[in-house]
Amino acid sequence: MSLADRVLYPDFLSRTMTADEAAALIPAGAHVGMSGFTGAGYPKAVPGALARRIESLNAQGHGFKIGLWTGASTAPELDGALAQVDGIEMRLPYQSDPTVRRQINAGQMQYVDIHLSHVAQFVWFGFLGKLDVAVVEVAGVLPDGRLIPSSSVGNNKTWLDQADKVILEVNAWHNPQLEGMHDIYYGTDRPPHRKPIPMTRPDERIGEPYLRCDPNKVIAVVMTNQPDRNSVYAAPDDTSNRIAGHIIEFLQHEVKKGRLPKDLLPLQSGVGNIANAVLAGLNNGPFENLTAYTEVLQDGMLDMLRSGKLASASATALSLSPTAMQDFNDRIDFYKERIVLRPQEISNHPELIRRMGLIAMNGMIEADIYGNVNSTHIMGSAIMNGIGGSGDFARNAYLSIFMTPSLAKNGSISCIVPMASHVDHTEHDVQILVTEQGLADLRGHSPSQRAEIIIDRCAHPDFRPALHDYVARAKRGAVGQHTPHLLNEALSWHQRYVETGSMRAPAGPASAA
Known part of the structure; x- marks a missing residue:
């Protein structure tokens, strides 16, 4: 497909150039x-060209x-390309690149970890400084200059609005039939002029299919024809299937109790093998006519859409394996009737999450005995990826579920600990904890009750005695009994791992505290 087929706004044709230019x-x-x-939906050519330029200039001492x-x-x-040439001073709001992670944890790159729903509004509010340049991939340009979004929307609406200058990458790899799948809402505003967002259902459209951009800000148009980095499908293993089984059983129980409708409430799901196992369980389970209101659309949701278990799905991006991406393109007319891609300020908006009553299911690194969850840090100080949208959903969902295997690092780490080494989601935002050992329903329980439930139902049997011992001694020695802790021992499991490579105590439950 030629440039003229994708870029129908005549003035942009004179601004086409190479990625290096x-x-x-x-x-x-x-x-x-x-x-x-x-x-x-990330730009494929300009970042690499910018990395080459940075590498050359840095070699000259600039x-x-x-x-x-x-x-x-x-x-x-x-x-990866920009990090490898030491080209990033500050990164936000979420990352998963190993080179970026290594530089952040070495103190060589600054990183601001932000709730994904906050990013656009922080930029609009001026909290992060001026946005100088936007580099945005699109699938095409209409004759009037409006832009056809590609496989993700993310913060593109805000970047195009707020940046002084815009560089467009028009990627001919994207299926032109993506046009019409997006819903870009332009009704948000800054306080005190905000108005309620007029949405009550995940499948509702409240905006328009295109991104707007002032044509005078566009300084370059670069043509590409390169695929997205497809996700690697994380196949469920026995542990993740057991976790999924506990969640499906719990949801059935909630329906029986009358606390959930028989077709549940809109689903939000993270990514990875546990999430895939849950989606597979739902696809084979008793629930019908389900809906999803989430950040990313993954393989399991396509399976559910095809089977009819899932009636519709709203997200801000695709996150598909190569096989699923091929299926998506082959059946795009089918999927366009059932999928909506939105800006992340809408897909993650607390107002909508609360109003629609989501069932939020997210992974974690560890949880402590009182229900505080760490989803971002290893041993309290090293960032893994970031909080992403988990906080947006956990704080506002109808049901807030966090999932993890009970052990990590071949059994040397317990994912249920006396005190979380970093807290992203406090006990006040966590309702359900699940491991392959079982499910802890924490609703309506005091901290001391939570501790017993979490240890008995979620902790691995190898670590339960030490956890019970810690609680018993904390009840005797803590300053207060509402949330009893032994401050000189609360993080000792993490310290032991740092020193020895294992949280396991050398001998006896008492010494394991």
Whole structure:
């Protein structure tokens, strides 16, 4: 497909150039907003060209870096390429690239971990400074200059609105029939002028199919024909299937109790093998006419749409394996009737999550005996990826579920600990904890009751005695009995792991505290 087939706005044809020429227009020290969310819809050519330019300038002693803002994680061609040439001064709001992670944890790159629903409004409020340049991938340009979004929306609406200058990557790899799948809502505003968002159902459309952009801000148009970085399908294992089984059983129980309707409530699901196991369980389970209101659309949701178990799905991005991506393109007319892609400020908006009453299911790194959840840090100080949208959903969902295997690192780490080494979701936002050992329903229980439930139902049997011992001694020795802790021992399991490579005590439950 030619440039003229994808770019129908005549004035943009004179602004087409190579990726290297476009990258030369990005100044050192700029805040750059790039498209992309979970490896979908990110610019494919300009970041690499910018990395080459940075590498050359840095070799000459010029010290070129940028601030990089995105929707969420991207791909090695973007995050990895820029990090490898030491080109990122500040990164936000979420990342999953190993080079970026290594530089953040080495103190070589600054990182601001933000709730994904907050990013757009923080930019609008001016909290993050001026956005200098936006680099946004699109699937095409209409004759009037409006833009056809590609496989993710993320923060693109805000980048295009707020940036002084815009570079467009028009990617001919994307199926042109993506046009019409998106719903871009332009009704948000800053306080005190905000109005309620007029949506009550996940399948409801409240905006328009296209992104708007002032044509005068577009300084470059780069043509590409490159695929997204498809996700690797994380097949469920025995542990994740057991976790899924506990969740399906719990949801059936809630329906029987009258606390959930028979077709449940809109589903939000993270990614990974546990999430895939839950989706597979729902696809084979007793529930019908389900809906999803989530961040990313993954393989399991396509399976559910095809089977008819899932009636509709709303997200901000695709996160598909190569096989699922091929199926998506082959059946795009079918999926267009059932899928809506929105800006992340809408897909993650607390107002909508609360109103529609979501069932939020997210992974975690660890939880403590009182229900505080760490979803971002290893041993309290090393970032893994970021909080992403889990906080948006956990705080506002009808049901807030967090899932993890009970053990990590071949059994040397207990994922249920006396005190979480970092807290992203407090006990006040966590209702359900699930491991392969069982499910802890924490609703309506005091901290001391929660501790017994979590230990007995979620902790691995190898660590239960030490956890019970810790609680018993804390009840005797803590300053207060509402949330009893032994402050000199609360993080001792983590310290032991740092020193010895295992949380397991050398001998006896008492010494394991």
